[in-house]
Amino acid sequence: MTEPQSIDAIRDQVFAIIAKQAKIDVATIRNESTLKDLGVASLDAIEVIFDIEEHFDIHFPDQGTNFDTDTVQHLIDAVVAAQAAGGEGGAQ
Amino acid sequence: MTEVDNRAIAITGMGAISAFGEGAEALWSGLREGRSGIRPLRHERAADLRVRIAAQVPESFDPAAHFGERALPMLDRASQFALYAANEAVAQSGLDFAAGGLGGRTGVVIGTGVGGETTQDEQSRRLYAENATRLHPLTIVRLMINAPASQISMAHGLRGPSFAVASACASTNHAIAQAALMIRAGLIDVAVAGGTEACLSYGALRAWEAMRVLADDTCRPFSGNRRGLVLGEGAGVFVLESMAHARARGANILGVLAGVGMSADAGDIVAPDPAGSGSAMAQALADAGLAPEDIDYINAHGTGTPANDPTETRAIHAVFGAHAPKLAVSSTKSMHGHALGASGALELVAVLGAMRDGVVPPTANLDVADPACDLDYVPNQPRELKVRAALSNSFAFGGLNAVLAVRAA
Numbered sequence: 001m002t003e004p005q006s007i008d009a010i011r012d013q014v015f016a017i018i019a020k021q022a023k024i025d026v027a028t029i030r031n032e033s034t035l036k037d038l039g040v041a042s043l044d045a046i047e048v049i050f051d052i053e054e055h056f057d058i059h060f061p062d063q064g065t066n067f068d069t070d071t072v073q074h075l076i077d078a079v080v081a082a083q084a085a086g087g088e089g090g091a092q
Numbered sequence: 093m094t095e096v097d098n099r100a101i102a103i104t105g106m107g108a109i110s111a112f113g114e115g116a117e118a119l120w121s122g123l124r125e126g127r128s129g130i131r132p133l134r135h136e137r138a139a140d141l142r143v144r145i146a147a148q149v150p151e152s153f154d155p156a157a158h159f160g161e162r163a164l165p166m167l168d169r170a171s172q173f174a175l176y177a178a179n180e181a182v183a184q185s186g187l188d189f190a191a192g193g194l195g196g197r198t199g200v201v202i203g204t205g206v207g208g209e210t211t212q213d214e215q216s217r218r219l220y221a222e223n224a225t226r227l228h229p230l231t232i233v234r235l236m237i238n239a240p241a242s243q244i245s246m247a248h249g250l251r252g253p254s255f256a257v258a259s260a261c262a263s264t265n266h267a268i269a270q271a272a273l274m275i276r277a278g279l280i281d282v283a284v285a286g287g288t289e290a291c292l293s294y295g296a297l298r299a300w301e302a303m304r305v306l307a308d309d310t311c312r313p314f315s316g317n318r319r320g321l322v323l324g325e326g327a328g329v330f331v332l333e334s335m336a337h338a339r340a341r342g343a344n345i346l347g348v349l350a351g352v353g354m355s356a357d358a359g360d361i362v363a364p365d366p367a368g369s370g371s372a373m374a375q376a377l378a379d380a381g382l383a384p385e386d387i388d389y390i391n392a393h394g395t396g397t398p399a400n401d402p403t404e405t406r407a408i409h410a411v412f413g414a415h416a417p418k419l420a421v422s423s424t425k426s427m428h429g430h431a432l433g434a435s436g437a438l439e440l441v442a443v444l445g446a447m448r449d450g451v452v453p454p455t456a457n458l459d460v461a462d463p464a465c466d467l468d469y470v471p472n473q474p475r476e477l478k479v480r481a482a483l484s485n486s487f488a489f490g491g492l493n494a495v496l497a498v499r500a501a
Contacts, residue, residue: 041360041363042362042363042399043362043363046303050302062142062301062306
């Protein structure tokens with residue numbers, strides 16, 4: 001992993017990943033939207049998580065997160081936390 | 093009575109291998125005591141994996157002790173399990189397939205989710221990681237999904253219709269249903285049927301991790317603190333006979349396969365639909381000529397995932413109505429893990445054991461109530477209960493459902 005990125009930069013990238021997966025206009029995404037609100041259901045949500053993990057080279061915890069109902073802000077927070085946790089790309 | 097009898101199938105032999113070790117009795121005694129077969133994952137790459145636990149066949153299982161030097165190189169772990177369980181079931185049935193041409197009137201139907209996964213994984217590793225250009229010559233015959241059925245047919249001289257059935261986690265129940273329907277149709281008198289799975293390869297474990305459905309602590313079906321499923325492995329195989337054939341030879345009948353029900357959700361590839369699973373349960377009852385009130389026990393699909401358990405509960409309510417709260421419903425996956433294509437087989441051992449001993453196995457690790465799971469799940473302690481008839485549920489990824497209705501002999 002390189003330098004930690006700014007929150008704005010992370011947010012823009014997370015928005016772009018969700019927009020691509022959900023096939024929606026990025027302008028319709030809000031920090032407080034849930035994936036479910038955006039029409040990203042069950043398996044699609046897992047794909048969004050995978051895309052974010054791949055993009056940032058991080059690993060989200062397996063448990064304690066309900067990706068369908070969590071907000072986009074939570075995903076951004078999780079990226080920030082995972083990056084802060086170290087540069088090993090969240091190696092297990 | 094006569095009409096029902098023609099549709100009913102006698103189960104006259106059972107065999108299994110599971111996290112409880114070798115034999116159907118080892119499995120059943122573990123379940124009836126509420127013991128868990130879930131242990132820390134044994135795998136050469138366990139340190140790299142996020143999967144920490146599994147319900148694996150113990151290391152004490154020594155294939156060389158059971159299979160000849162010539163047979164062993166042909167046997168993927170999935171075939172080893174299936175053959176072990178089939179040998180046990182056939183021995184218990186007391187059938188002699190060489191006598192009177194019986195082998196020609198006996199079929200083999202074995203369910204498995206993925207077949208020879210560890211063979212595939214190992215050969216892929218050689219190919220891509222070691223840049224090998226030469227693979228083991230028996231790779232194809234080991235990994236093919238019909239290998240377990242073929243090996244059983246070869247070992248016992250069974251020459252009737254024989255094949256594999258694949259429907260992920262419902263594979264066993266679909267396989268047993270196919271065998272039963274062939275017996276009913278008069279194509280065969282006897283079937284050796286069940287399921288096997290041995291897919292805890294590095295690649296498959298990584299794929300399961302990616303799906304984010306695995307529990308990291310243990311399997312807690314129907315519990316408010318459930319965290320997902322725990323992978324298992326093993327096999328269960330049964331000898332099925334037409335009732336007339338079993339009675340004519342005075343066979344010891346372990347239980348009666350009275351009906352089968354199958355359906356497809358035709359919806360989401362993973363999210364379960366209570367209409368689909370409910371339809372399979374209702375069809376199994378109707379096929380068996382049983383009313384909801386006749387059922388005392390349901391061995392639930394009960395994976396311990398957030399999605400399955402409330403959905404299965406809703407389906408049971410819809411099918412059983414006022415009788416639903418009176419049912420004993422348990423998920424033995426809490427103890428033998430989710431053996432995927434073999435799970436229905438391990439669970440049929442539990443159903444037959446419960447009928448024989450009058451003891452229902454518990455749902456282990458159920459310690460937090462969930463308002464969305466409001467049935468009697470026989471939490472944590474086995475229960476003495478006379479089981480006249482039972483359902484065994486299997487609902488697969490892909491929305492494929494298969495339910496067996498079993499009654500006491």
